[in-house]
Amino acid sequence: MRFVRGQLAWMLAAVLVLSLLGSFSYELFFVLSLIGLLIVTELTAPFAVTPDWRRRLRWIIAIGLVGFAVVVVRRILEILPPEVLPW
16 A cells, blocks of 8 residues: 555656646656655565565556657657658
């Protein structure tokens, strides 16, 4: 439950800060939530025994990193001028 509360608190704080700064977007929220997931995962890691649900968490992290790569590629394609792209 400590993991769930930590992740929920991180995501709520991310929404609040992005809203206060007036820069909320789903991409930024996703990236901040992924960073929070990685931080909360490390801070709540047990020392001796790894529960089964923690092993399955690796798949969620892997999917999040693929999503992060998609966000980065989309941002790079937005920045590049159209004449550089081959299509």
